[in-house]
Amino acid sequence: MSLHAVRHWKRGAAALLALAASLLLWALWRGDWTPAATDTAPGGAQAVERGARLAVAGNCAACHTARGGLPYAGGRGIATPFGTVYAGNLTPDDDTGIGRWTNADFWRALHHGRSRDGHRLIPAFPYPSFTQVTREDADALHAYLRSLPPVRQANRAHALRWPYGSPVALAVWRALYFRPGPEDITNTVDPNRGPEWNRGAYLVRGLGHCQACHGRRDLLGGLGDAAALEGGRLPQQGWYAPSLADPAEAGVMQWPADEVLRLLRTGTSTQGVAQGPMAEVVVRSTQHLPEADLRAIVAYLRSLPAPPPPPPAASKPQAASEAEQGPIRDRSAMARGERLYADHCRACHGDQGQGAPGIYPALAGSRMVTMDDPTNLLRVITQGGFAPATADNPRPYGMPPFDLPDADLAALTTWMRASWGHDAAPVSAAQVITTR
Amino acid sequence: MNRQARAVATCAGLLAAGLFRLALAAGPVQAPVQVPDTLAQRLAPCTACHGVEGRSVGGAYVPRIAGKPAGYLFEQLLNFRDGRRHNATMAGLLDLLPDAYLREIAQHFSTLDFPHDRPAVPGAPPALLARGEALARRGDPARELPACAECHGAQLTGALPAMPGLLGLPRDYLLAQLGAWRTGARHAVAPDCMSEVARRLSPDDLLAVAAWLSAQAVPQPMRPAPPPDRPAPLRCGSAGHPR
Numbered sequence: 001m002s003l004h005a006v007r008h009w010k011r012g013a014a015a016l017l018a019l020a021a022s023l024l025l026w027a028l029w030r031g032d033w034t035p036a037a038t039d040t041a042p043g044g045a046q047a048v049e050r051g052a053r054l055a056v057a058g059n060c061a062a063c064h065t066a067r068g069g070l071p072y073a074g075g076r077g078i079a080t081p082f083g084t085v086y087a088g089n090l091t092p093d094d095d096t097g098i099g100r101w102t103n104a105d106f107w108r109a110l111h112h113g114r115s116r117d118g119h120r121l122i123p124a125f126p127y128p129s130f131t132q133v134t135r136e137d138a139d140a141l142h143a144y145l146r147s148l149p150p151v152r153q154a155n156r157a158h159a160l161r162w163p164y165g166s167p168v169a170l171a172v173w174r175a176l177y178f179r180p181g182p183e184d185i186t187n188t189v190d191p192n193r194g195p196e197w198n199r200g201a202y203l204v205r206g207l208g209h210c211q212a213c214h215g216r217r218d219l220l221g222g223l224g225d226a227a228a229l230e231g232g233r234l235p236q237q238g239w240y241a242p243s244l245a246d247p248a249e250a251g252v253m254q255w256p257a258d259e260v261l262r263l264l265r266t267g268t269s270t271q272g273v274a275q276g277p278m279a280e281v282v283v284r285s286t287q288h289l290p291e292a293d294l295r296a297i298v299a300y301l302r303s304l305p306a307p308p309p310p311p312p313a314a315s316k317p318q319a320a321s322e323a324e325q326g327p328i329r330d331r332s333a334m335a336r337g338e339r340l341y342a343d344h345c346r347a348c349h350g351d352q353g354q355g356a357p358g359i360y361p362a363l364a365g366s367r368m369v370t371m372d373d374p375t376n377l378l379r380v381i382t383q384g385g386f387a388p389a390t391a392d393n394p395r396p397y398g399m400p401p402f403d404l405p406d407a408d409l410a411a412l413t414t415w416m417r418a419s420w421g422h423d424a425a426p427v428s429a430a431q432v433i434t435t436r
Numbered sequence: 437m438n439r440q441a442r443a444v445a446t447c448a449g450l451l452a453a454g455l456f457r458l459a460l461a462a463g464p465v466q467a468p469v470q471v472p473d474t475l476a477q478r479l480a481p482c483t484a485c486h487g488v489e490g491r492s493v494g495g496a497y498v499p500r501i502a503g504k505p506a507g508y509l510f511e512q513l514l515n516f517r518d519g520r521r522h523n524a525t526m527a528g529l530l531d532l533l534p535d536a537y538l539r540e541i542a543q544h545f546s547t548l549d550f551p552h553d554r555p556a557v558p559g560a561p562p563a564l565l566a567r568g569e570a571l572a573r574r575g576d577p578a579r580e581l582p583a584c585a586e587c588h589g590a591q592l593t594g595a596l597p598a599m600p601g602l603l604g605l606p607r608d609y610l611l612a613q614l615g616a617w618r619t620g621a622r623h624a625v626a627p628d629c630m631s632e633v634a635r636r637l638s639p640d641d642l643l644a645v646a647a648w649l650s651a652q653a654v655p656q657p658m659r660p661a662p663p664p665d666r667p668a669p670l671r672c673g674s675a676g677h678p679r
Contacts, residue, residue: 066519067517067519068520279532280532283532347469348471348480349469350468351466354466354469355468355469356468356469357468383525383528384484384525385481385528386532388532389537394536395475395540396478396533396537397471397477397480398478398482399481400480400483401481401529
């Protein structure tokens, strides 16, 4: 090939590349195009009051309030696998808050994930859920936030690793994972279900943004189907949000409706106690919800389809032998686990893991104990904690933190997962280390 | 017995045997654990480190909390919960507890009274102890440094309503607190008087004061002094501030 031909070929390739890149950019822009919204008339005192209730249902203050900071003034860091995202100031300060935002601006943030100046918001702000919120509710929320005392507190810049916070990365993420919800909510109503179920679906999928934790995320933090709640790891928080679609995890399809309601209202139930991030949700949000909304959420959660049973073990020879003999457990670890239980746990949780109802949760039959993922069990043991302090349980009992060595934690949890009729896989010291 | 009656008796027997078998299969029903309805029982997470009597059992770093003024303890619970003092365990435990419960917890530990042991003290050179005593009892007017005793009670056992005692605390804990005040890692409600005092102390002063305070015998019983009748040498946001 002559020098001239090579040069020619190179020029052609460059032109093709440029064309492909512009096509990609155009496709991204098309997929990411956000229509303008128009302002609606302000709703007055009634909208403010309704917005206040909606803000509690959405638990906005939890992220938008720093530890010890002023409510809704932002500044709390949300740790993600991509870096830390700092929640913004939602008070109506003109320069640092949303004082200059119209309700159309606010709607665009909730529905399209765009800030007032048009830049793409980081999806740690759960707009993939909030896009299901109606314009009317968004306007009421806006009216409520406008009624708060303005706090002058500049937003803190996000600390995301390159390239995650860049406009291009966000455009790609949105093209892959984000579709704005319908402008008119009546399009999402399931005519085969009653109004209670539909209200529950609206709260769980939309403002409640349950999926932000209970949805399973892929490597880029993308979520699947808006209705799927099949369990998500929260590695930065050190918790696992169990699946709401699996009766072996946090699915409530087999619970009595009143017990689900009790858990969301008081933080405790005969079936378990809300822990970790869920305790915060109960304390700051669900305990304050009106009974009708709670019942709607319960009806929706109880209706979630359980996942199909796993394929028969016979297809996997290894699993088959395990199914015959049960998981292999180290005998000395089991003996050590039993001793540790007697020393540290038995006094409160009982000889048979029966616990004391409403005070110390039963461990026998507890899904936190037997769930495949032992993260929460290990976390509760090492961190301790109080049951959620709610209006019904304002002086909760608590559990001390037990700072045991890795091998002891493995032995103790392995023993609990094999006792009282349990048959859950053993926990290794390596697993303990990775969940710390 | 006629045939009918015999059939009924047989049926009843079978039914009883069946029920008995069912009961066996279900296993013995365990009675729930009996839990006393006391604050001490509710506060097991606190006493695991700070001791059942509020006496520290958690090692050189964990302070005793028994008998400290309720106002001080409440203030510290708020500080940990709201991020002005930093300790992951304390923050995790207190995160979601309401003010009313924290006030009750503070009250509970403030009323506990028991003989204090003097914490084990590593030996300190007499010159260092003398300097520590001078600072604690008399301060250093040349540097506008108030004595510890001016605010923390003449006996250094604290003062009502919210001034903590300084005796019976491990040296490492005292050093860590003074250091944290100086570097800004520990805060109180503004104006933050103790931060100001710690900044006026040199690192050697910190060592001297911590060494001397931790070497003192604890008066029995150890009670905070009544509220001071003269104004504090510095303005303090936390001392008895109304809530």
